[in-house]
Amino acid sequence: xxxxxxxxxxxxxxxxxxxxxxxxxxxxxxxxxxxxxxxxxxxxxxxxxxxxxxxxxxxxxxxxxxxxxxxxxxxxxxxxxxxxxxxxxxxx
Numbered sequence: 397x398x399x400x401x402x403x404x405x406x407x408x409x410x411x412x413x414x415x416x417x418x419x420x421x422x423x424x425x426x427x428x429x430x431x432x433x434x435x436x437x438x439x440x441x442x443x444x445x446x447x448x449x450x451x452x453x454x455x456x457x458x459x460x461x462x463x464x465x466x467x468x469x470x471x472x473x474x475x476x477x478x479x480x481x482x483x484x485x486x487x488x
Contacts, residue, residue, distance in 0.1 A: 413426055
């Protein structure tokens with residue numbers, strides 16, 4: 397599967413979760429449901445993956461943490477907000 401196809405599949409899964417749950421839940425709930433959708437679509441992923449960081453010559457094993465690494469290609473960071481400021485909304 398190409399990166400573009402993979403991205404489209406993941407976006408479709410995320411939209412399905414949003415349509416089913418709606419807004420206002422915690423990121424952990426959306427993550428759990430997105431993982432279920434990815435599993436249903438037979439997409440491989442890893443959750444809460446630590447990413448090392450080098451700081452002043454020392455390797456810190458968990459400098460960052462990825463919410464999802466999908467097919468060892470795509471990084472997904474899940475965010476949940478109560479509302480989006482009008483200046484940030486897309487206008488079509």
